[in-house]
Amino acid sequence: DIHMTQSPSSLSASVGDRVTITCRASQGITTYLNWYQQKPGKAPNLLIYAASNLQSGVPSRFSGSGSGTEFTLTISSLQPEDFATYYCQQSFSTPRVSFGGGTKVEI
Amino acid sequence: EVHLVESGGGLVQSGRSLRLSCAASGFIFDDYSMHWVRQVPGRGLEWVSTITWNSGDVGYADSVRGRFTISRDNAKNSLYLQMNGLRAEDSAFYYCAKAMAVAGATLDSWGQGTQVTVSS
Numbered sequence: 408d409i410h411m412t413q414s415p416s417s418l419s420a421s422v423g424d425r426v427t428i429t430c431r432a433s434q435g436i437t438t439y440l441n442w443y444q445q446k447p448g449k450a451p452n453l454l455i456y457a458a459s460n461l462q463s464g465v466p467s468r469f470s471g472s473g474s475g476t477e478f479t480l481t482i483s484s485l486q487p488e489d490f491a492t493y494y495c496q497q498s499f500s501t502p503r504v505s506f507g508g509g510t511k512v513e514i
Numbered sequence: 515e516v517h518l519v520e521s522g523g524g525l526v527q528s529g530r531s532l533r534l535s536c537a538a539s540g541f542i543f544d545d546y547s548m549h550w551v552r553q554v555p556g557r558g559l560e561w562v563s564t565i566t567w568n569s570g571d572v573g574y575a576d577s578v579r580g581r582f583t584i585s586r587d588n589a590k591n592s593l594y595l596q597m598n599g600l601r602a603e604d605s606a607f608y609y610c611a612k613a614m615a616v617a618g619a620t621l622d623s624w625g626q627g628t629q630v631t632v633s634s
Contacts, residue, residue: 408576441620443559450609450624451551451559462622494559498619502547502564502573509558 409433409497413507420512426482428510430495435475439499442471442480445509446491454493455480482512490514516540516623518610523628526600536593536610536625544568544588547613549621550595552606552630562608563595564619578604602634 410433420426430440438458443451453462455471458478468483482489495507522534536548550562563584564573572584583596593610607629611621 443621445559450626451621452624453620453622456614456620456622496559496561496619496621501619502566502571503575504549504561504564504619506551506559506561 408503409436409500409505411495411497411505411507413493413495413510415510416508417511417513419514420485421514422485422487424485426485426489426512428480428493428495428512430473430478430480430507432476432478432497432499436497436499438474439497439501440471440473440478441496441498442469443494443496444489444491445494451494485512516612518612518623518625520608520610520625520628523608523630525631525633528600528602528632528634530600531596531598532600532630534595534597534608534610534628534630538591538593538610538612541612541623543586543591547615547618548586548593549611549613549619550584550593551609551611551621551624552604553609553627554606560606564613565593597630600630600632602632605630605632 412431440458442455445451459471492511517539519537565584581599585594607627609627612623614620
């Protein structure tokens with residue numbers, strides 16, 4: 408099974424900050440990597456698919472990069488509504504997919 | 515607009531069964547793979563099971579294989595998860611999610627979840 412490791416597990420930031428979250432796969436997954444945002448009490452929401460493609464309706468301050476085993480999610484200028492938990496997910500080994508442990512972005 | 519509504523959760527004793535349902539609307543249901551994902555409150559996301567558009571391929575997490583069965587009824591636009599032999603560690607919110615493709619695992623729409631609590 409492919410194991411996904413996110414870092415950091417939590418971070419503190421301020422409005423306007425540039426934030427970067429890293430996700431590492433235990434083996435190469437080319438660009439089969441997705442990012443989700445989850446707010447408390449809500450279902451996850453797809454932000455980025457195939458490593459770098461912005462899902463429709465997602466603000467352009469979100470971006471993704473990487474391939475192989477290392478990936479990043481960047482928020483260029485943190486907004487109040489961005490305080491949430493972010494998860495990466497590999498879809499390389501479909502149907503057996505897996506999620507990272509999550510990164511909580513706090514004030 | 516895509517709409518996914520889970521139902522069937524509740525409180526159940528260890529060893530018993532539950533059947534979760536997910537009613538889908540707003541898209542052509544049989545064009546997409548569907549998934550179940552669960553989450554213990556305050557914890558991370560755990561993929562549970564997947565079924566392709568025509569039920570031709572299914573997959574299960576090791577933690578549920580042999581106990582859970584995923585199925586779908588394309589005529590009823592519905593997804594199901596039959597959960598047998600429930601354990602305390604199966605307690606979680608269960609989400610159904612739609613994939614972006616017939617056999618994909620990029621989850622572009624999610625339901626609001628149904629809570630399962632297993633008492634020991």
